[in-house]
Amino acid sequence: MATDSWAQAVDEQEAAAESVNDKAAQSLLNKLIRNNLVNTTNQVEVLQKDPNSPLYSVKSFEELRLKPQLLQGVYAMGFNRPSKIQETALPMMLAEPPQNLIAQSQSGTGKTAAFVLAMLSHKYKSLHFMHKCDPHNQCLCVSPTYELALQTGKVIEQMGKYYPEVKLVYAIRGQKLQRGTKLQEQIVIGTPGTMLDWCGKFKFIDPKKIRVFVLDEADVMIATQGHQDQSIRIQRMLPKNCQMLLFSATFEESVWNFAQRIVPDPNIIKLKREEETLDTIKQYYVLCNCKEEKFQALCNIYGAITIAQAMIFCHTRKTAGWLAGELSREGHQVALLSGEMQVEQRAAVIERFRDGKEKVLVTTNVCARGIDVEQVSVVINFDLPVDKDGNPDNETYLHRIGRTGRFGKRGLAINMVDSKMSMNILNRIQEHFSKKIERLDTDDLDEIEKIAG
Numbered sequence: 230m231a232t233d234s235w236a237q238a239v240d241e242q243e244a245a246a247e248s249v250n251d252k253a254a255q256s257l258l259n260k261l262i263r264n265n266l267v268n269t270t271n272q273v274e275v276l277q278k279d280p281n282s283p284l285y286s287v288k289s290f291e292e293l294r295l296k297p298q299l300l301q302g303v304y305a306m307g308f309n310r311p312s313k314i315q316e317t318a319l320p321m322m323l324a325e326p327p328q329n330l331i332a333q334s335q336s337g338t339g340k341t342a343a344f345v346l347a348m349l350s351h352k353y354k355s356l357h358f359m360h361k362c363d364p365h366n367q368c369l370c371v372s373p374t375y376e377l378a379l380q381t382g383k384v385i386e387q388m389g390k391y392y393p394e395v396k397l398v399y400a401i402r403g404q405k406l407q408r409g410t411k412l413q414e415q416i417v418i419g420t421p422g423t424m425l426d427w428c429g430k431f432k433f434i435d436p437k438k439i440r441v442f443v444l445d446e447a448d449v450m451i452a453t454q455g456h457q458d459q460s461i462r463i464q465r466m467l468p469k470n471c472q473m474l475l476f477s478a479t480f481e482e483s484v485w486n487f488a489q490r491i492v493p494d495p496n497i498i499k500l501k502r503e504e505e506t507l508d509t510i511k512q513y514y515v516l517c518n519c520k521e522e523k524f525q526a527l528c529n530i531y532g533a534i535t536i537a538q539a540m541i542f543c544h545t546r547k548t549a550g551w552l553a554g555e556l557s558r559e560g561h562q563v564a565l566l567s568g569e570m571q572v573e574q575r576a577a578v579i580e581r582f583r584d585g586k587e588k589v590l591v592t593t594n595v596c597a598r599g600i601d602v603e604q605v606s607v608v609i610n611f612d613l614p615v616d617k618d619g620n621p622d623n624e625t626y627l628h629r630i631g632r633t634g635r636f637g638k639r640g641l642a643i644n645m646v647d648s649k650m651s652m653n654i655l656n657r658i659q660e661h662f663s664k665k666i667e668r669l670d671t672d673d674l675d676e677i678e679k680i681a682g
């Protein structure tokens with residue numbers, strides 16, 4: 230008993246460590262595995278600094294009167310028309326005189342592409358008055374981590390492929406510059422610490438000459454107090470007429486407070502995500518006594534119905550590893566995804582699963598969000614999602630089972646209940662969503678067949 234509770238405590242600790250808010254890694258993972266815009270219907274809410282100025286949004290990239298070289302870059306990336314956030318934000322960002330902007334929209338809706346286009350469209354003095362003006366940087370873009378800065382840099386390089394006059398430099402760790410260097414590249418992208426040193430201590434950048442300041446992933450940025458302070462210190466060095474642009478995927482109070490300190494007098498665009506519903510997903514629970522019984526129930530389900538692809542969520546890495554091993558022994562093609570993997574490794578596992586190379590993905594919470602695999606027809610909660618205090622984690626439940634039943638297709642979610650405590654959690658989840666979760670008897674093959682119908 231003593232050993233059991235000790236083992237459980239270790240498991241709990243490990244689960245807590247895994248669910249530590251590794252927002253930057255999650256964001257990077259999303260970027261690595263995503264190759265399209267996220268498919269959602271959104272409502273746009275706009276608060277204009279000057280409510281009397283006419284708001285207009287564009288339906289095509291041509292309407293933005295971009296430089297032909299940039300338009301060519303946009304089309305070469307396969308973009309046919311602006312996304313919802315781009316439609317509204319781009320005219321504001323490209324307006325004369327420049328407008329400040331705080332923009333929030335869900336991850337994958339095209340924010341990065343929007344501000345990259347705005348930075349590339351800036352009227353660079355060094356390009357227009359070549360002989361009269363010292364070349365110097367004019368746009369600063371701050372990202373929360375080294376890897377995220379590199380990802381954004383890649384988008385700048387891709388989009389600016391046909392516009393080589395605009396140059397980019399990275400202000401990230403490991404970049405060694407000689408004392409006295411004065412950077413000339415028009416765009417500097419980097420992390421807050423290095424950027425602050427380059428503006429202040431080393432004077433590689435003259436902050437007084439900066440005309441556009443972009444702060445990306447504000448919600449990730451504020452997860453580290455140091456980053457928040459450094460961003461504010463950079464912002465204070467910039468001139469009053471510098472255009473300030475801030476982007477975030479979420480907009481809780483702390484992000485909003487930070488955004489207001491960075492962006493004075495802002496226009497605000499929020500893209501509201503339509504409420505996710507569970508209407509197209511059939512939900513069941515199975516009663517078991519231990520993990521071996523849960524595994525047997527899983528085998529019975531697989532024996533009775535054809536499952537194109539399934540995602541199975543476990544509470545700890547240990548259970549996920551054990552389950553993946555058992556399923557492989559049963560002859561399933563299984564992929565395992567867990568928190569200790571490098572982000573690139575995780576992206577490769579997801580890619581293989583998406584290509585159908587494996588039919589079952591066993592995972593912990595790391596990939597509950599953002600993964601869009603169309604073929605997933607069944608989601609199994611081998612363990613119900615709970616927060617660090619052991620209460621039901623309704624949001625994670627919604628994200629997990631939302632992996633199935635996408636785009637109006639019908640999906641199936643099965644919850645494994647193995648104790649009074651987990652039954653209580655299931656009941657609270659039912660109450661929260663006001664949705665009945667039916668019991669399924671996995672010893673009755675006919676009954677299982679029926680639920681798939």
Ligand SMILES: Nc1ncnc2c1ncn2[C@@H]1O[C@H](COP(=O)(O)OP(=O)(O)OP(=O)(O)O)[C@@H](O)[C@H]1O
Pocket residue numbers: 256259260263264265266267306307308309310311312315334335336337338339340341342343477478
């Ligand atoms: N107008 C568009 N048409 C087609 N694809 C687009 C368009 N804009 C962006 N994309 C693509 O959609 C994906 C998501 O875009 P982007 O990375 O800009 O989103 P984001 O909102 O910045 O995401 P995050 O919050 O994770 O940073 C990218 O693969 C990008 O190339």
